[in-house]
Amino acid sequence: MPVTGMASQKQLQGPGLHRGHTTALIADEVRHQLVTLPYYNVFDWLEAEVLPDDTVVLGGQVTRPTLKSDAEARVRSLESVAKVENKIEVLPLSTMDDELRLATYRAIFNYNSPLFQYSVRAVPPIHIIVKKVK
Template sequence: MNKLSKGKFAESSKLSALMIVASLLSMGSAISVIAQTSNANDAKIQAEVTKALNKKQFSGVQSTVSNGVVDLTGSVKVFADKEEADKRVRRIKDVAAVRNDIEVGSGETQVSDQELQQTIIKKISYDRVGYGTTAFNAIGVNVQNGVVTLSGTAYGPVDKSSAVADASYTPGVKDVVDEIQVDPVSPMDDRIRLAVFRAVYGFPSLNKYAIDPAKPIRISVQNGNVTLFGVVDSKADKDAAGIRANGVPGVFSVKNELQVAGQPAENK
């Protein structure tokens, strides 16, 4: 390589090196700007989170924000407050995600699963009294390690939401799993529902089950198919309820899931 070529090569190498340095400096500036923007955005989100959780029930909750992700820690008294904190934060603009690690009832006296189950069953049983839908809600409650699973069927969305709220606001509940199915909206089903109610509760030996709202024969109707739930005093009462429901015009089928008090559940 001659001197001229060597000079051009050296000059080109210097230029390339300068371009690389300039590019790195530019990239560093861009990264710095992005970082500053992200920090400013996080600070804005943090301020909004603090404002959203400025309520007495969230006094034990702490929050941090990083790259738009909000971490919630600390404790609340009931599960409903944990859910509400989550909803409030998710509504904030520019929040990318929420990690909700809030503990429920931390440091308080623990309630046994059996106690929780009985408390929630009682709440749900009496909750819709006065609205005329109690006998049409067949909601099951199961509790394991403080986690409540709600199953079965509800007459409508309001009845379902009310049952979930009953569980969520019960002290000692750690989480609520909602598996309640809402009966389909149908004028035909509404007619059948009312007719089955009258046929069952209008029978002399069965009208006693209307006295206590917590112990009714529950009637679920889906597309003309009737299912009876609850606990009755005798096999005769169970059979009578099934026969009365089967006699209602328009009923396609009747599934008799009634249990007789003091007897083990029948295997299906």
């Protein structure tokens, strides 16, 4: 649900505000917190679902255990969030997985590739998730 601006707690509690609108504002706040995590990159995928009781369910896959805990802490710090369920999976450490991630990244975002323009964005629109290469 795209929302153009950030809302303050006062706006979230305003009279006449529809429940769906409040959920959209919380979703926007949560998205902002997740995409601005310092180590969130093209090899991670984070998603969130805002439930009607203002509970946020976090999901996705990350390459660093600290990213999982940082995401939960950021979302938990939002005043409009009642509860956080962290279902983010930390991908196993694997040299083979890392090599495949880098090879895939180089193939997709090669300088001569039409997708190169997407590699230089702060929030990557394309994510590469690799798990348990054999």
